[in-house]
Amino acid sequence: MRRRYRPDRTPLGWIAGFTLPALVLYGLLIVVPLVTAFYYGFFRWEGTKQAEFTGLGNYQEVLTRYPLGEQIPVALWHNVLFFVGTMAIQNTIGLGLAVMLYRNPRFKRFFQAVFSLPYLISPLIVGYIWSLLLSPSFGPINHILESVGLESWARPWLGEPDTALPVLILVNAWQWIGGPMLIFLAALGGIPRELEEAASLDGASAARAFWSVRFPLLMPAVGVITVLTFIGCFNIFDLVYALGGSDGGPGGAMDVLGLLYYRTAFEGGANAIGESSALAMMIFLVIFGVSIALERVLRRREVS
């Protein structure tokens, strides 16, 4: 008889050998900075010199100083809108594409590759290219609108407070649409065909079969994508920075927590290290807390 893989018999040394390099890197690059930021946040700083212990002083300063204190809820709200918009646009279109590719396997590989291609480009470059495309002076998008008689549609897309955030959501979706598509495609492949056949034999319409049979079975994928989208949307920095600069675009219409942190840390004053560490801890707690809550809620809705 062939020896089979027994997870409980794997020697500890092997486990340690395989996980240690990753653990060390994770510890050094994630855990250590996190703990240092937590520690730094309790002190006042004079440039790079650590001054006296201030307890929650930095937290209080960040939350109450004008206009920073007012910018935090605004930025947080923009992150929420960005998340909701991304869920609504990127992930529903991603699901639609996945279903279409699942039903028509011809050229599946090709389209998979095409839709995932923007993944390979840095968000900074994506942002830069889109800001060129959308430029009111030289950009081809307004030029095309004008040449087909839609002059009234041509506008400074990234310069108007009303259009800036929607444009950000669309550009972001353009880049990451391949992610939810691939996850949904894999999940669709994992659903036994018999279930849907049974449903159609019972007289269910195609739509009914999808929503009552297939979609509930996709819930684990929906959960993973929701949590990943949430983390991505709340950590967003590079793309917004490239599209709107560190001030968050026109009148701060695209200001998000990541930019707020950047400005506090790198455009701040003498106590920049203390204040930005405090802000970073608060952002971390929000993302961490909500991610765990989301995960719990979505787990409960999964069909076993």
Added chain:
Amino acid sequence: MIGRRSGLIAALGTLALAIGACSPGASDGGSDSGSGAGGDVTLEVWGWRQEDAAAYKKIFATYEDANPGVTVKYVPYKADEYDTILRTGLSDANGPDVAQLRSYGLLQPLVASDSVVALDDEVDALAEFPEATLDGARGVEDGKVYGVPFALQTLHVIYNKKIFAEHGIEEPETWDDLNAAFATLKGADVTPLSATISDTWMLPIQQEIFGATTYGGHAYLDRMLAGQASFTDKPWVDSLTTWKNTSQYWEANFQGVNYADAQALFTSGQAAAFPGGVWELAVFSQANPELELGIFNVPPPPGAAATETLVPGYVDGSYGVSAKSPDKEAALKLVNWMASPEFGQAFTEQLRQISAVPEVVPTDELLAEALEAYTANPSPYVTYAYFSSGEPTAWDLASEGLSKYVLGQSSAQEAATHIQQGVDQWFKPKP
């Protein structure tokens, strides 16, 4: 100041800082090689201008010739990363001996951490510098001077001489001339002004260019510093209106025009003028060598506080001595030389910038014109220079407030209130 706004890689800097990596200078321990008695001295001069490295080599060669045994090495870092690198570098002896320091508010963190040496009693030539120039290198708390200012930046309307000539326009002498000129250009389908809107750091610059005479420049600033006037008072609020009234002459869809676009509109000849800093001249000539450039400043509009045409300007940076330098004496001798006309002349010749050393005349004609105009009728860059030593800085507040103002989201009074409310949290007037 341009680079400060764009520095994603600076994020890596914190990471390095957070995991306690060694200072950037540690790998290159050149500076302490000469600390022994009687030995040769190598001075490291750190800066944020990589493009100037070759010119500095020539400039320092003259100094090395006159001071045998001393080697001066210019070590440039990426402008975006420089502030972070310098803060770390100044914290130990392997860092720079002499360093380019940012001016005004951006200098204060280094003063607060005692990283740089006060030069009042060390560099006698500083006594010859105008007070307004020394303000760029002063510690706000103690009033001491921590660097020898090296460059002045002045703000103007830069124009395309050929386009102006084609439409029979001369440099405007009065407010009416200015409006007539812009109206003529607009009537001929030429964009009169290429305004930068979405890169908000350019907004306070344009506000100074068009609004300085309205609020009155240094005279008004003095009253502000003494607590007798504020951003929300009529003269300053009116200066915003004066500026925004020119928006009829800005490019179509200006709301979305960023810095690079505005520069390209001007250098490609689609716009006749560009309101900006004197540093643009070199950039514009490089982008389009055919361009014939001219500069002028905005004459006072009716009801302006000033009767002269004011020229806004400020100190770009200074050279300071690291408190941790093992060769402090040699470093002090070097910055003493940097306050001399010999250095100033070499600086302006090699780098095509305006030297901050008094009496030095730039060889470049336009720079000489800019400096002459500024010296005759100087005006401060209020938000950047004088209200930037606390958090939030008036410069950041002005960028935010003016952005909402030009986009029509707030009134001039609201924009001014935004600045005043932020500054009131830390600014203490000195009556």
